Amino acid sequence: MGLKAMITTAQSTLCTAVTHISVNAAHEIGPLNHDWRFFGYDECNYTYTPEGRRMLERFGKLGDAPYYVRTHFLFCNGSCTGTQKFGSTNLYHEDAQGNPIYDFTYIDLILDTILESGNKPYVELGFMPEDLADPSFRNNPWLGGLDPYRESGWTYPPKDYHRWHGFIRTFTRHLAERYGSKEVDTWYFELWNEPDIFYWSGSDKDYCMLFDFTEQALHTVLPNARLGGPTCTGIFDQGGGRELMQTFLEHCKTGTNAATSATGTRLDFITFHVKGAEFPRNANATKAVPSVGNLVHQIESGVEMIEAAGFGGLEIVLSEADPDTWAAGGINDNANMRFRDTEYYASFVACAYQRIAEIAQRYGAPIHPLAWAFVFPQEECFPATRTFATQDIVKPVFRAFDMLSRLGSHALELSSDSTADSALEQQLDSDYGKAAPHHYTGLGAPTMVSGWAARNDAGQLQVLLYSHCDDIDVHEERSIELQITGLEPNQRYQLHHWRIDGTHSNAHTQWLAEGHPKYPAGEKYDRIKTADALELLTPEEIITATSAGTATLRFTMPTHAVSLLTFDLQ
Structure with missing residues (x-):
């Protein structure tokens, strides 16, 4: 069994929740x-x-x-x-x-x-x-x-x-x-x-x-x-x-x-x-x-x-x-800083920035x-x-x-049925509003899934989604149902799905597999370095919009992950 398969098996559980994401590709809501x-x-x-x-x-x-x-x-x-x-x-x-x-x-x-x-x-x-x-x-x-x-x-x-x-x-x-x-x-x-x-x-x-x-x-x-x-x-x-x-x-x-x-x-x-x-x-x-x-x-x-x-x-x-x-x-200095080398930091940034927006x-x-x-x-x-x-x-x-x-x-326009619960956040974090927390464990924190949808001047559609839970030790998978409306009816789109998680776009995972060397060199360094590139979750594919101009995609996301899906009209 390969490294990624072993990690996926160890961390994943049965998908117990479905998050529904909807994007209206025909409804521009302003500049991004x-x-x-x-x-x-x-x-x-x-x-x-x-x-x-x-x-x-x-x-x-x-x-x-x-x-x-x-x-x-x-x-x-x-x-x-x-x-x-x-x-x-x-x-x-x-x-x-x-x-x-x-x-x-x-x-x-x-x-x-x-x-x-x-x-x-x-x-x-x-x-x-x-x-x-x-x-x-x-x-x-x-x-x-x-x-x-x-x-x-x-x-x-x-x-x-x-x-x-x-x-x-x-x-x-x-x-x-x-x-x-x-x-x-x-x-x-x-x-x-x-x-x-x-x-x-x-x-x-x-x-x-x-x-x-x-x-x-x-x-x-x-x-x-x-x-x-x-x-x-x-x-x-x-x-x-x-x-x-x-x-x-x-x-x-x-x-x-x-x-x-x-x-x-x-x-x-x-x-x-x-x-x-x-x-x-x-x-x-x-x-x-x-x-x-x-x-x-x-x-x-x-x-x-x-x-x-x-x-x-x-x-x-x-x-x-x-x-x-x-x-x-x-x-x-403090073992809790472990998150900075991992996918957790990426999902935290995406989640925080979306809420700031x-x-x-x-x-x-x-x-x-x-x-x-x-x-x-x-x-x-x-x-x-x-x-x-x-x-x-x-x-x-x-x-x-x-x-x-x-x-x-x-x-x-993007909407998600997984949103932040401010009341729950305040209840879980004893330092909420008083100071940057010292002892917040994230225990009981919800997993939030949301993101952005956008179009560039060339007409490409992008959907960026994050999955984040403050608790670093939660390792679950969530089913995502992404429905896109407002597409060109019956038209074909080339789909690329990029992913950051524990097994994609993650040199830290490869570094651990190499024995976590302090100063890697030679082929060992090269393998770690190669793993830092942005990686596709699945091979590129062609999807076809319905006669009503819709498309529905289903995939899973680990608790700490970021996905970017791009759609190019063929």
Whole structure:
């Protein structure tokens, strides 16, 4: 018996439920804008490494590119060598007389690499250059012999907000001169990262002041550029993220602008973060899983705050939207991170993004989820860090983006009789609404099956379906009955059915079969690498619509799976 047959036999049970999906191919419900085309990572210096370049190029080659790329530490001082959770460009320092000196070498290299890959920068304006930071960071008695700037100095407010204004103005002018204002106007700019926690050593009022000076400097040079904030953590029922969001929106609406003394501050889009779980360092942690419902609740809470503050309809970027909080941690830090290498991560993303799209439709403006994941060079193979690839072997989650990219730009009506039960989600997750959950096991969570339907400009019809249950240990099969109406009567269609699951488009499964080597090589590596490609579930076939223009397809989906079906008129 082959590997895939063995796994299918071990994991599958009798299909006990049927999910009915209906698609009306003749009913276009509006544009499908591919709002998920955003990703990012902490380590700016990993951008131009060989692994970083190849990962960027993978996204740049997707059919819906460009993707917007966000990274931390663009303004920091240091060695300009990539390390986990830090980075630097040495963009700014001052001479002995306090005169500014700029060196754009590394920041140009980062931005050039993003653009050369076919993507666009999402420029995070942060963190504080060492010579601009309030010098009180040097007086921390708890640091001992540690580098005070590396430990916390980059989190401090500026020593002089007018100097910060000049710094932003000079940086922005450089971008306009190097790339052209027309190009830079297509980028996104965001001030700081999570200033409601340890990334910012100032107060909420200090952040609002920083935003005022940043906005005035940026738009003096680039009046059409897009600037957003406050980039806070999750909008839970209480906590620092909610408090900062409230303060910031009130300030932008009716506060006194610190840079201009006018009332209010221009705000082009709003940003905050959402996470489905928090897995702390604990090698002996008991079972826990991410919560799609908790993540979605945070978004709904944020949208409610934004509408109440008078900014309803403004574009929203969830500039970190992830199953959990700790990208650099892996399976040796907390065994619950095991899901990141598997099909579970792919089905979680598809499920969460589809529900975000529903919220955006109700809200009446785009909501963009940004996946905070990238690469960690030289790591062991499949260590469950939050990445899209490991040792240049693509993970199933990247194939989910591959599938999403193949959807057309014309949304079609899709309905499913398997939908989310918000009341049940809240009942199962004891941390629901309070924080990113620590101890949610997913026990009793429903399996949700839904997705998107679309048509591209060439007339191809696509149906993307996911099956997802928060409980990672549920392995069942569900019968799917997909009925499509509105087809050309009696016409033939070529069908391709692509699949991500435990045995398709899944290099992790092959890696396990190879004995889970830390650094696979030779033919063993080649077999693992080959398994990372997007794979057909069944050979391509021809189906014929009825005289009424309908077609019905029946197939099964495991609990954690993503399918893409494409229909080409023959």
